[in-house]
Amino acid sequence: WVTVIAIFLLSGTNPLYWLTPTEIQYNANVHFMYISLQKLYLLNYIFHFRHHNKIRSIEANHLKLYKSLETLDLTNNEITEIRNNCFTQGLKIKDLYLGNNRLSTLELGTFDNLSDSLQILRLSKNRIAHLPAKAFKLPHLIQLELNRNRIRLIDGLTFHGLDSLEVLKLQRNNISKLMDGAFWGVARMQVLHLDNNNLNEVTSGWLYGLSSLQQLFLSYNSVSRINPNAWGFCQKLTELNLSYNNLMRLDEGSLAGLSGLQILRLSHNTISHVAEGAFKGLKNLRTLELDNNEISGIIEDTNGAFAGLDSLSKLNLGNNMIRSIQGEAFAKMKNLKELYMNSDSFLCDCQLKWLPHWLSGRGFQASVDATCAHPESLKSKSIFSVPAESFVCDDFPKPQIIVQPATTMAVLGKDIRFICSAASSSDSPMTFAWKKGHEILHDAEIENFAHVRAKDGEVMEYTTILHLRAVQFTDEGRYQCMITNNFGSTYSTRAKLTVNVLPSFVKIPRDLTIRTGANARLECAATGHPAPQIAWQKDGGTDFPAARERRMHVMPEDDVFFIVDVKTEDMGVYSCTAQNIAGTISANASLTVLETPSLVYPLEDQTVAIGETVALQCMASGSPSPRITWLKSDEPLVVTERHHFTPGNQLLIIRNVVSNDGGKYTCEMSNTLGTERAYSHLNIIQSASCAMGHGKKDGTMTVGIVIIAVVCSIVVTSLVWVCIIYQTRKKSEEYSVTNTDETIVPPDVPSYLSSQGTLSERQEACVKVDSVSNLQLAVTIPNGHMERNGMYACYRCILFKKRKTIIFSTKSSQIVQSPACDIRINNM
Numbered sequence: 001w002v003t004v005i006a007i008f009l010l011s012g013t014n015p016l017y018w019l020t021p022t023e024i025q026y027n028a029n030v031h032f033m034y035i036s037l038q039k040l041y042l043l044n045y046i047f048h049f050r051h052h053n054k055i056r057s058i059e060a061n062h063l064k065l066y067k068s069l070e071t072l073d074l075t076n077n078e079i080t081e082i083r084n085n086c087f088t089q090g091l092k093i094k095d096l097y098l099g100n101n102r103l104s105t106l107e108l109g110t111f112d113n114l115s116d117s118l119q120i121l122r123l124s125k126n127r128i129a130h131l132p133a134k135a136f137k138l139p140h141l142i143q144l145e146l147n148r149n150r151i152r153l154i155d156g157l158t159f160h161g162l163d164s165l166e167v168l169k170l171q172r173n174n175i176s177k178l179m180d181g182a183f184w185g186v187a188r189m190q191v192l193h194l195d196n197n198n199l200n201e202v203t204s205g206w207l208y209g210l211s212s213l214q215q216l217f218l219s220y221n222s223v224s225r226i227n228p229n230a231w232g233f234c235q236k237l238t239e240l241n242l243s244y245n246n247l248m249r250l251d252e253g254s255l256a257g258l259s260g261l262q263i264l265r266l267s268h269n270t271i272s273h274v275a276e277g278a279f280k281g282l283k284n285l286r287t288l289e290l291d292n293n294e295i296s297g298i299i300e301d302t303n304g305a306f307a308g309l310d311s312l313s314k315l316n317l318g319n320n321m322i323r324s325i326q327g328e329a330f331a332k333m334k335n336l337k338e339l340y341m342n343s344d345s346f347l348c349d350c351q352l353k354w355l356p357h358w359l360s361g362r363g364f365q366a367s368v369d370a371t372c373a374h375p376e377s378l379k380s381k382s383i384f385s386v387p388a389e390s391f392v393c394d395d396f397p398k399p400q401i402i403v404q405p406a407t408t409m410a411v412l413g414k415d416i417r418f419i420c421s422a423a424s425s426s427d428s429p430m431t432f433a434w435k436k437g438h439e440i441l442h443d444a445e446i447e448n449f450a451h452v453r454a455k456d457g458e459v460m461e462y463t464t465i466l467h468l469r470a471v472q473f474t475d476e477g478r479y480q481c482m483i484t485n486n487f488g489s490t491y492s493t494r495a496k497l498t499v500n501v502l503p504s505f506v507k508i509p510r511d512l513t514i515r516t517g518a519n520a521r522l523e524c525a526a527t528g529h530p531a532p533q534i535a536w537q538k539d540g541g542t543d544f545p546a547a548r549e550r551r552m553h554v555m556p557e558d559d560v561f562f563i564v565d566v567k568t569e570d571m572g573v574y575s576c577t578a579q580n581i582a583g584t585i586s587a588n589a590s591l592t593v594l595e596t597p598s599l600v601y602p603l604e605d606q607t608v609a610i611g612e613t614v615a616l617q618c619m620a621s622g623s624p625s626p627r628i629t630w631l632k633s634d635e636p637l638v639v640t641e642r643h644h645f646t647p648g649n650q651l652l653i654i655r656n657v658v659s660n661d662g663g664k665y666t667c668e669m670s671n672t673l674g675t676e677r678a679y680s681h682l683n684i685i686q687s688a689s690c691a692m693g694h695g696k697k698d699g700t701m702t703v704g705i706v707i708i709a710v711v712c713s714i715v716v717t718s719l720v721w722v723c724i725i726y727q728t729r730k731k732s733e734e735y736s737v738t739n740t741d742e743t744i745v746p747p748d749v750p751s752y753l754s755s756q757g758t759l760s761e762r763q764e765a766c767v768k769v770d771s772v773s774n775l776q777l778a779v780t781i782p783n784g785h786m787e788r789n790g791m792y793a794c795y796r797c798i799l800f801k802k803r804k805t806i807i808f809s810t811k812s813s814q815i816v817q818s819p820a821c822d823i824r825i826n827n828m
Helices: 296-301 354-361 688-697 701-728
Strands: 004-008 032-036 071-073 095-097 120-122 143-145 167-169 191-193 215-217 239-241 263-265 287-289 314-316 338-347 368-374 400-403 408-411 416-424 431-436 445-452 460-468 477-485 488-491 495-507 512-515 520-523 525-529 533-538 552-555 560-563 572-580 583-599 606-609 614-617 620-623 627-632 643-645 651-654 663-671 674-685 736-739 759-769 775-779 791-800 806-809
Touching (some): 400 488, 408 416, 431 445, 460 477, 495 583, 512 520, 520 583, 525 572, 583 663, 606 614, 614 674, 620 663
Parallel strands (some): 120 143, 191 215, 215 239, 263 287, 287 314, 512 583, 606 674
Antiparallel strands (some): 400 416, 416 460, 431 477, 477 488, 477 495, 520 560, 533 572, 552 560, 614 651, 663 674
């Protein structure tokens, strides 16, 4: 079987005109067919060759016999089009070479019938001007070459469908625009050639989807800008070539995200500024080419130009007109093995004394060509031939800063200025410049003057003043003066300008009234420069009940302060504070929480004997404070001189109870949110003795005798102990007050000061003790009259909204329980 047919027909020799079918038509296993240099007019079933064999088209029926053909090379012909039916189904072509023809368009579906086999497609040196989106549906294609065509623009999804593509070549096409997503769909691509085009910036948009890219070639373009975070989708990039472009600066973040980069070529640009930290993160970089740029000022001005290049082994700084190098410029590059540098402009003074010794010690003497330009005695001498003692600073032709610009804080709209002075022993022309960050201010208002130093007539002092009028926020930054003569440039320290604006509110919190259980929303926002910090306070402090209970939410992005499930304890004055270094402002808003009336303690039915005093308690809570009205039998209560109310009507006291006082009492509590009612039934009995007799009827005589005996024994024992205790406590305090939280307060200080309850009211009350030890409550009435019979122990009763039990010990050893404030009274 014939597996390879190679037809090498040299022009002008071997005049082949016919190739009969019997020679190849039955060779269906042809694997490689190479037809070159001869110009075939028609690739026919009979392979009809004419003079120069100029191939202009491909007919589908001429290839269908060669089912095993794997490589088809049709380069250097005159094929003008390939229709979508040129390649029939069943062909197994893997490599298709169509370079150096006259193709101008590619129809959709042209290569679809080769989708199962095609791996390499070469279309270079044609006239293709446009690639339609999804033009290639070749899932097995590994390499695609489109060099030297006429492509100007690549749309998004152009290469979608090339799932296995690894190498894409687009050199010399004059491409000026790559749309976002231009390479989406080729996630396996490892090598991308875009050399010799007209691209002017690198953005993340057209790099989107290149997650496997390892080598990117962008040399010989017009790239002048690398957008921040441009490399976010190229985490695996190991080689980047940006040589022969228009880069003037490398900003911080220009190379961020390239932690795996090993080779970086930036030669033949006009780079004069490398920001501190520009190479930060390039921990794996091995080769850095910066030759043929303008970076002399970088290594004269700072020691941190190459910070972050700990693994660098090769550095090329050739053709950069370097005049001086800071002593620590290369200190962090511990693995540097190759250093290339050439300059005949070195200022060989005491500040350069370290360099020859360091270069020789690292073995860089052969790759460094450094010649002195000053002083005159060392001019044109290699720095390696100059004795160490000759690197002196007898004069200072290079300017030296004597007055540094000062850091300044300014108010928006005000004028400020920076002053910088330098001295030099040289009479060479001096130029002045100011930089913001690392960018020269070309249109700045600068005032320059010079004078001879009084103490040394041979030294000139130069002063430059930068004026900034009506400073704006955009003027903020770090300013630096640069003074230059023929012997080099001197850079001042960087002075920071901060423009401040006092905060002012754009959203002010408003007073808010809300029901309990709802959500409170307070807004507050302020502007200023720098942006003010927003903080909240409640009642002048930072103790938020809602915060302790995790009901408070601050939304800084929305300028909103939330309290969910509002409770009455959230009520208060909330202060929004906006603060920056220029000052502080605040605004207040009151939060009022509305609560429907409710009882603190439920009303209880009571039974009282005729002639006694009874107290009905209706302690209500709510916001605003509810108004309390008493009803009897659902009718307004008829008040007599025997009826008395504490302030707020929370306590109804009836003296000298009569039978008509019995019945249903209603406490009606109302505020703006509604009305609530509570009920108590008052039962009237004839007398206290009757009540006691009635109780005895329920027991037996035997039980009564036993109880009396036990009580008598207890009383006798108690009297003995009372005598003992009396002697030991004779000098103790006359009065003491103890609350349930075991907090001791003086007798004249009410217990509400140490409790968490809310003081409702205060009243005078006395305890009446009759002859049979029945304990009753008598309250001082407004006209000062009081029952006179019996023995009384007087005290002050404090009403609380929150229930507390308070024990009073009185001088008379009588203790009583108050229905108004729940004070227990016991016989001691």
